[in-house]
Amino acid sequence: MDFAFNEDQNNIREAVLKHCAQFGDDYWLDHDRTGEYPTDFHKSMADAGWLGIAMPEAVGGSGLGITEAAVMMQAVAESGGGMSAASSVHGPVFGLEPVILFGTEEQQKRMIPPIISGEEKMCFAVTEPNTGLDTTSLKTRAEKVPGGYRVNGEKIWITNAHVADRMLLIARTTPLEEVKKKTEGLTLFYCKLDRSAIEHQLIPKMGRHAVGSNMLFITDLFIPEEDRIGEEGQGFKILLQGLNPERVLLGAEATGLGRIAIKKASKYAQERIVFGRPIGQNQGIQHPLAKAWMQVEAASLMVFKAATLFDLGLDCGIEANSAKYLAAEAGYEACQTAVMSMGGMGYAQEYHVERYLREVLIPRIAPVSPHQIMNFIAERVLELPKSY
Ligand SMILES: Cc1cc2nc3c(=O)[nH]c(=O)nc-3n(C[C@H](O)[C@H](O)[C@H](O)COP(=O)(O)OP(=O)(O)OC[C@H]3O[C@@H](n4cnc5c(N)ncnc54)[C@H](O)[C@@H]3O)c2cc1C
The missing domain is CATH 1.10.540.10 (Acyl-CoA dehydrogenase/oxidase, N-terminal domain)
Structure with missing residues (x-):
């Protein structure tokens, strides 16, 4: 170890x-x-x-x-x-x-x-407005036509779709009523984001304004056969392969955000003098920051444990989900502690921590919610009955 x-x-x-x-x-x-x-x-x-x-x-x-x-x-x-x-x-x-x-x-x-090389940008089009975390119920339909597929449907929250050239898209190729398992009949494509068939609408949101997320309305999009990834109907299984690395990376990002928030607040606490001494000399300021630091560093260990298991080719689903959960919660605690440690200036844009607080909510919610991770741990680790 x-x-x-x-x-x-x-x-x-x-x-x-x-x-x-x-x-x-x-x-x-x-x-x-x-x-x-x-x-x-x-x-x-x-x-x-x-x-x-x-x-x-x-x-x-x-x-x-x-x-x-x-x-x-x-x-x-x-x-x-x-x-x-x-x-x-x-x-x-x-x-x-x-x-x-x-x-x-x-x-x-x-x-x-x-x-x-940066010549093209990409996005992931998975989430849908009417199905949410219940991914296998998604409604976007890809019908077989000569030379490829014709796709119709809606996606929501698709980050970077307004600037992307290509998208990784999951769509249903066999209707739900005709498959034995809900995970079957979904197909994955990596295709051109053809704006003549896809309308995007940026979603006004709380933070990370420089990187937008979009509603997508897809009407008769033609995807050539050569842009299908893997076998038809196996898209869900294929998509799952990318989920663990995604959770690991989001966890890493949330801990990075937590670290910079704690660093900024600690610096401010050394410099800000109130009642004749630095605010950072008060344990009421020190202890929450110290606690937040320990939580972020512990979460970072889980992130790197999950990453190491993945790179060794070992199962890492439990660790990758735990890492994403712990890192996002610790990152959030660090950012909100930073804001509260800095008083009014914590709320001012020029001190940056309010922006971090708005941004750290993203890895808490996406790509999977904390509730859904707890559902997964309860079922897979604690062997409790499936609750969803
Ligand atoms: C800024 C941002 C960027 C995003 N970027 C992308 C992207 O690029 N591509 C993409 O495909 N998606 C993206 N998403 C979507 C994101 O992955 C989803 O928002 C997330 O997976 C939650 O799905 P939902 O919003 O549909 O929640 P819902 O499924 O509607 O759930 C709503 C709430 O209910 C809870 N809930 C539902 N069922 C249960 C249950 N059984 N037990 C306990 N709790 C439950 C959930 O945990 C959640 O808190 C992005 C989201 C955001 C906010």
Whole structure:
């Protein structure tokens, strides 16, 4: 058991923090205010080769693991970029895992290089307005037509869809009434986000304004056969393969956000003098920050345990879900403690922690809610009856 990063992992952390330092607090504050997409940040990360960190060398990646990707994503959020920075580069880092595992060689060579070079952007179109966490009940329909599929349906919360060139889309190819199990009859595609057949509407939301999330209305979208990933009807199983790395990376991002919030609040607590001494000399300020630090670091250990198991090819579903849950809750506690430790200035945009608090709610809710993770742990670990 090894609790220390190796030299390469330490170097990745240092290099990413140094790279992200070019995009300081003002950059993220401005983008949050204007809602402008962080195009130059995304481009700089692609140009520096970071987007392909966990993709195979054969398709232009660095061939490293989810552990190294988690080191990178934690540093991206911890740099102060938070979820705005992380969500602009998070998809390319792990999102095409289904193509690596189930795509043909031709698909891998065609689909992956433009994403890791930054030439193309992608999004994940899974969630639907009328089915929510009950993914296998999704209503988007892909009907077989000559040469491919015709798709109709609606998706919701699709992050980056307004700037994306391509999307990983899951749709039902066999109606629910005709399958034995709800998990059957769903098919995964990685296709062009053809705006002549897809209308998007940005959803006004609480935070991470620079990286939008969208409603999608899909009408008669044609997807050629060669853009189907794996076998028809096996899409749900294929999608599941990418869920554990996604949970690990979101956990890493939430702990990064927690760390920067604690750092900012501790600095403020050293400098702010009230009643003739720094506010940080009061245990009422020290203890919540100390507790938040311990919770974030404990969650970070679970993140890296799950990442290590994944990279060793071992089962990691329980650890990856636990890591996402613990990291998001600890990150949230850290951000809200930072705001409360700084009094009125905690609520002022120029001190940044209010932005972190708004952003840290995202890894709490997505890609799976805390309730659903507790349902999963209760069922799979505690062997209690399935409750949903
Ligand atoms: C900012 C943001 C970005 C997102 N980006 C994407 C994206 O890029 N692509 C994508 O596909 N999706 C995305 N999502 C969607 C996200 O994954 C979902 O919002 C999330 O999975 C929850 O689904 P829902 O909103 O439909 O909640 P619902 O399924 O409607 O559930 C509502 C609430 O009820 C609770 N609940 C429901 N059933 C149970 C039960 N049996 N037991 C206990 N509690 C229950 C849930 O935990 C939840 O808190 C994003 C969401 C947000 C907020």
